[in-house]
Amino acid sequence: MHVPVNPPNKTMADNSEKFYTDLQETMDGISKKDMIILMGDFNARVSQPQHPTAFRTVGPFVVDVQNENGGRTMNSAIGFDWIVQNFNVNEKYSTLVQSLKEINNISQVATTSWIYNGLVKTLIDKRQIEYWGELGMEIENTIKQHDPATAYAIIRRLRGRRQNVENMPIHNKNEILLVNSKARLESWKEFYSELLNVNAIIVPILLDQIKSTSLSTMERHRQDKEPTLDVMQQALKQMKNRKAPGKDDITVELLKAGGMPVIRWLHDIFVDIWKNEQMVEDWSSAILIRLYKNKGDKKICDNYRGVLLLVVATKIFTRVVLNRIQLLIGKQLLVEQAGFRANRSTIDQIFVLKM
Incomplete structure (x- = not known):
């Protein structure tokens, strides 16, 4: 030079x-x-x-x-x-x-x-090899750190963006193709309203045959007792991370990071709900999203799974109630009941029948 x-x-x-x-x-x-x-x-x-x-x-x-x-x-x-x-x-x-x-x-x-055709191409090829090597190491490290969610996020990013279903035309129940966004929204509303609001037929005779459970004075006192800070802390600890938040965009990780000040704040609200027997109005609202089942025509509403995103505080409150009644319910349920019970599974019942 x-x-x-x-x-x-x-x-x-x-x-x-x-x-x-x-x-x-x-x-x-x-x-x-x-x-x-x-x-x-x-x-x-x-x-x-x-x-x-x-x-x-x-x-x-x-x-x-x-x-x-x-x-x-x-x-x-x-x-x-x-x-x-x-x-x-x-x-x-x-x-x-x-x-x-x-x-x-x-x-x-x-x-x-000849610098453009030779050197630049060589450098690009070298950088591509380094890039894929770095991505492979990143995926391997996340798996070793027991973080599969990040690993799958990297893989999805490499696969490229999937087809956006938000603006995709859909068929209504009359098999008419809807292109307008407002018409599609109304069709989704109608579909999930019919799917989730089922008119159940209640037979009074069957209700009369169900025996009412009588609680002892000690058990009734335990059930009516206001939740303590220890109960709140246990319920928050049981909540899983990396879950989608509700309409307030407050995640479980955010509440856990708040420590005792957040637990005391939630405790005051829960005690007020417990005494007045009235839920917070915003906590009763949920966001309904749809997820494609990865099978069938994407224009058919029945090929989507509806998921309700509840406010995290509502989930914590239900966890407090569930922990309180779980011991009592376990004693009242029949032996044949396997689903939604600790240390039991419907698969075990099927296995017993096959034997």
């Missing part, structure tokens, strides 16, 4: 000639297999090429004025099979300083013509 320091046109013409002569001698001693980059302030203005061979050296985006150093630069570039790199791309002027620099052709760069 040779870097001359701004040789003027008139006062240092002899030095300029000597520089290009020395450059010729230096280039004669360099192997053609080497990559050569010549950078410097040559004080050279390069005009439109006048010879057919010069079009390979300089592009069309130049100032149509050539000085002596510009001629020397062009002759050297043609002889060495170089590219004067300043004039290969046509760009708009973004600032006055940039436009002045480009108009005066300042800071030219000469480079061998």
